[in-house]
Amino acid sequence: MQPLPRSRRIRARRAGALTAVAALTLAVSTSAGTGHLLPGDMTAAGPRPMSAAHSAALGPCMISGGLEVQMSEGVPTSTGYTRSTGTVRALTLMIDFSDAPGKGSARARFREFFPQTRKWFRTSSYGRLDYRPETPIRGWLRMPKPFRAYGIERGAPFDPGYRKLVEDIVAAADPEVDFRAYDLLNVLVTPNAGPSALDTVLSVTFAGNAEAPTADGVPVANASFVYSRQDDGSGSYARTGYRVLPHENGHVFGLPDLYTQEGGGAVGHWDIMSEDWGANNDLLGWHKWKLGWLDAHQVACASLPGTTEHLLTPLSRAGGPKLVFIPVDDSTGYALELRTRGGNDEAVCRPGVLVYRVDAEVDTGRGPITVHDSRRDSGGCTRSPNVHAELSDAAFTPGETFKDRRHGIRVEVTAADASGNLVVRVTRR
Template sequence: MPWTSRRIRPRRVAALVSVTALTLAVSTSAGSGPLTAKAPTAAGPVALARSDSHGACLINGGPTVQMSEGLPTPNGYSRSTGTVRALTLMVDFSDAPGSGPALSRFREFFPQTQEWFRTSSYGRLDYRPETPIPDWLRMPRSFRSYGIERGAPFDPGYRRLVQDIVAAADPRVDFRAYDFLNVLVTPNAGPSALDTVLSVTFAGNTDAPVADGVPVANASFVYSRQDDGSGSYPQTGYRVLPHENGHVFGLPDLYTQAGGGAVGHWDIMSEDWGADNDLLGWHKWKLGWLDAAQVDCVTERGTTQYTLTPLARPGLGTKLLFVPLSRRTGYAVELRTHEGNDESVCRPGVLVYRVDANVDTGRGPVRVYDSHPDSGGCTRSPNVHAELSDAPFTTGEEFRDPRRGVRVRVEGVDEEGNVRVGVTRG
């Protein structure tokens, strides 16, 4: 069945809750199969970076969980390491003709998206967008006639649209050469992104249209301009595409019906506007961007001391601690600082969050714990869930779960910005 991705901006939550509730019941986040003639590859690296000591931390969800946070990611998603080729098409309609050169639309997202993934992956993902058709690809029907709404992809409107894209592009495109498809729709098609976010990623449908012998079962659609109303679109508008492509690599939505309240801007799969933000360490491990030596699985009882290096900083060092609570869930601990894709972090420190592999995408599979609840946060970036912006713990502060006997205490910072933490298991 198709899995979709759709985001809710905080100030539009009330108006969209009923719609989201309906669509989540159908299907929520994105998955993919590679658009090549080869057999499907596993998500991330050839094998998850792990050792025997990581066994207890390989949490996993039940077979019915949609886009589980579990490890390893199932087969069927695009590779997230090495070179991936993204077929990128710019599409317009008779009732929404492209304004200006199609390559101007392309440049709204590139090379920024490439650079974002290069930085986040420490250079392990070589993302290559290709535009064999540099002009607007005109669809044979008007945009209105497709009936595109915030519904599940591969509804009749999307099926017609994908079929028309394939028919229009196939004479000039060998679909077997690409790992996934980006469709950059002319931004005057559909409502403003401030009113309704139509952008969606879908995959996993065995009935997907076929081109050059392969199913076009993996595509990210970007509509309108993903502005947050702050006037920062030229700097931040491109980040809707890294979010959508995150689904292509097997990552779930971290927002919920209440918006980004569970994770805030600490992961682009939660909020992709406003303050710059990277991916959580758990996601970087899931995607194959962290080595086994950079992830410690905390299983011993008592208190153990660790030194965390900043997650955004390339190089050696421990980037992620995970405290398994069961075979489904556990606590993750990482150090977030003002660097890399996290350049807008307003309170650096140790981020603690719970990962639940048994929770569907868009239902809150991750929850960040706030070191300063009800403070209002420390960012004033428009439409960002500000309350969690000051969530990290700093020297002398600690996270406690008395019921589980878990404690994470920040002990101090060294000259290089690494942080010492003590983790206690009861």
């Protein structure tokens, strides 16, 4: 099955290296408390500090990419993004246009995404992210120009159309909104602006650039725009349509797109940053570590020659060891985690150990993560429409082995216990 067409989301390079793409955020809270950054001070922004992760044992597994890499998978996530733990306040505005007036109430549009998005983040983060959507303007916020005047289409850069749209949003909302009180911006555009998501997806996030327009003295530097209704083509929007927003918000926390121009064939449905429709899916354990949702004692670094054994507990269950990483060099390695049905992984059809390669030198949307398929060309085990099904049965089960002969790495799933945990044996020369 072919995945739905997706927008070519354009991200800002670190330190504003992409001049054509500025990006967006409201007040970015500090990592350590409830205060807010001063204008121009982006050094404390970003996911939860990983102080415990900077131990000697985990150091070899903290791969990194160059400054030119867009939204690198390196650990820790670079600064400038919205922090991903504690209380995060999401300013959520519903906007419409004279040539695309809002149909129905703005509150109904809000309810298409909430409380589901808040619950999704609470479940995925094991309660470490208290995501609070707030709508100080409860009706449609009318833009001063028709939608077509902004020149927004699939893959549109920030300049000039989105910059003007952000400036107009700020001007229209400022009398009622103190932008300093929020950590990110969600713009829920009336669904009749632009084409249907079944034709092309306009939803986009601009993240991590302090050179964006300002509001109340703070840069609007992390913002997600959601347009037409999103589902898997089976009419499941009421149940699954909200997932486009956790995907987009993943970018404001610094996570890259995992789909490529060919679709979701690199990761499938094992991470919402790949495909966010159809079968429900969580974030990969690597992303949970980047976001500060896993502690150092839940991550094992298999960096030394020899053989080690590691217990893995289901990623959907709070507590216990969750991730084993096998570094190959300073920027790449293999991650191992146990995926079972539960939590945000309600649609897992073949539980087991997921093995995937992480490359911190690969840009967003170019395939920074690749899942290895334990059952190649099987067709997968999910039958959800318009979903990349081949990787749905990719996980390794007891008795199965993954090998990287080039780098002398062998991973064996050796045993399961009565609680559903699995043991993996890692051998490297």
